[in-house]
Amino acid sequence: MLQLHVLRQDTAGVKARLSKKHFADLDLVDAIIALDDERKKLQLSFDNNQSVVNSTSKEIGALMAKGQKEEAETKKGEVAALKATLQPITERLAIVEKQLHDELVKLPNLPAEGVPMGKTPEDNMVVREGGTKPALHEGALPHWDLIKKYDIIDFELGAKITGSGFPLYKGQGAKLQRALVQYFLDFNTAAGYTEFLPPFMVNEASAYGTGQLPDKEGQMYHMPADGFYMIPTSEVPVTNIFRDDIVKETSLPIKMTAYSPCFRREAGSFGKDVRGLNRVHQFEKVEIVQLTHPDKSYEAHTEMVLHIEKLLQSLELPYRVLALCGGDMSFTSALTYDFEVYSAAQERWLEVSSVSNFEAYQTNRMKIRFKDEKGKTQLVHSLNGSSLALPRIVASLLENNQTPEGINIPKVLQPYFGAAVIG
RNA sequence: GGUGAGGUGGAUGAGUGGCUGAAAUCAGUAGUUUGCUAAACUGCCGUACGGGUUAAACUGUACCGCGGGUUCGAAUCCCGCCCUCACCGCCA
Numbered sequence: 479m480l481q482l483h484v485l486r487q488d489t490a491g492v493k494a495r496l497s498k499k500h501f502a503d504l505d506l507v508d509a510i511i512a513l514d515d516e517r518k519k520l521q522l523s524f525d526n527n528q529s530v531v532n533s534t535s536k537e538i539g540a541l542m543a544k545g546q547k548e549e550a551e552t553k554k555g556e557v558a559a560l561k562a563t564l565q566p567i568t569e570r571l572a573i574v575e576k577q578l579h580d581e582l583v584k585l586p587n588l589p590a591e592g593v594p595m596g597k598t599p600e601d602n603m604v605v606r607e608g609g610t611k612p613a614l615h616e617g618a619l620p621h622w623d624l625i626k627k628y629d630i631i632d633f634e635l636g637a638k639i640t641g642s643g644f645p646l647y648k649g650q651g652a653k654l655q656r657a658l659v660q661y662f663l664d665f666n667t668a669a670g671y672t673e674f675l676p677p678f679m680v681n682e683a684s685a686y687g688t689g690q691l692p693d694k695e696g697q698m699y700h701m702p703a704d705g706f707y708m709i710p711t712s713e714v715p716v717t718n719i720f721r722d723d724i725v726k727e728t729s730l731p732i733k734m735t736a737y738s739p740c741f742r743r744e745a746g747s748f749g750k751d752v753r754g755l756n757r758v759h760q761f762e763k764v765e766i767v768q769l770t771h772p773d774k775s776y777e778a779h780t781e782m783v784l785h786i787e788k789l790l791q792s793l794e795l796p797y798r799v800l801a802l803c804g805g806d807m808s809f810t811s812a813l814t815y816d817f818e819v820y821s822a823a824q825e826r827w828l829e830v831s832s833v834s835n836f837e838a839y840q841t842n843r844m845k846i847r848f849k850d851e852k853g854k855t856q857l858v859h860s861l862n863g864s865s866l867a868l869p870r871i872v873a874s875l876l877e878n879n880q881t882p883e884g885i886n887i888p889k890v891l892q893p894y895f896g897a898a899v900i901g
Numbered sequence: 902g903g904u905g906a907g908g909u910g911g912a913u914g915a916g917u918g919g920c921u922g923a924a925a926u927c928a929g930u931a932g933u934u935u936g937c938u939a940a941a942c943u944g945c946c947g948u949a950c951g952g953g954u955u956a957a958a959c960u961g962u963a964c965c966g967c968g969g970g971u972u973c974g975a976a977u978c979c980c981g982c983c984c985u986c987a988c989c990g991c992c993a
Contacts, residue, residue, distance in 0.1 A: 525950090
């Protein structure tokens, strides 16, 4: 969530940036500031009253010790009267604090300087493209046919076992998953990211910390008996490692990577976009996360974008980098670059990575802080990016690398996969 | 799942109703001393929200797993929950 002092210091600027994100309820900003004013007033009057209660209680203790019962009883009466006046203040304060918080989390993160204007995916800006689109042979197939031809992924069986959107990987299909995960993790750890294998379910506090709750509740699978959520990305458990911590400034940046399956309900997604591997309920993903000094987060973002780009280049896939426009960025993000790979048979660009800088939006919720050289506590910045989401990489690999003889495996993957061709 | 023990500041750990926002030790940090390193000595050293100040100083309140309760007063007593550890049971 946004920091209150930002709203106070530059109310007009905040509103302008919220509009860039196509957030309509600008009056909410004023309402929040008004709530905070009330909160301060209540807090002050509570503190002053409580202060008297505390000191009087001490006097009572001293009187009792001296055996001056009568005087003590008089003081008790005073305290009781004070506490009676205190009660409505306390109650109101609790209401105002809750309200203030509930309203504050409704504000999305503010878009950064260079974020393009716009509302829909069409307004996203292509930053650059790389790789070359392949020329497919006569009779080339989309991946949903290729997986049947080579019997490597079975959607029907997955649906039988669980439901639609839960693919069953078989034989070389399963091994390809394992090879990709391992390759991605090795690529990330070689660049200084520490590997984690996190829990695949999280509690409410963690889901809240990264911003999945309260607004994206419907996107996650929920286990009501235990109050847990299946993770939609390992960003959630990994970023929460440092929840409520004050880290050493010298430990920044903290660079983490993790593999996990990801579970997404994708409620309300229908149509041609969802065919085959394009959109599924469970998929494999390797994620990178950084916690940085607030002055260094944009530098880190650039570094992460280049890192993902190198990874895609090593897979020899045609890709492009998009700067998301204000309206298409996620609620919590200040700057997002998406990576898309071209899937030649279906002639579509598929999103395989999203690299975002959340600035202090997530860390303000999670209270991840550091002490600067003046000893002042500050929030760190958090960033993350997929490196990478497997299904669409697989779709694109299958489609782009198909030949009449089989599917060619990129050189870098061959040691992991143990073969050069799926045939 | 059963039984028992326990959750206190970065760590260890004292503290069973007021003198405890919290001993002590370690770690950290600033300084003194010292050829260097090491050691010794001295000061500082939790978080949040306020008041106050140009900035400090100073100052109020809350917080000892979480939430309630008792009391003039709670880390300390009571209730509920969560978590950790040990043993037993079950099990990959």
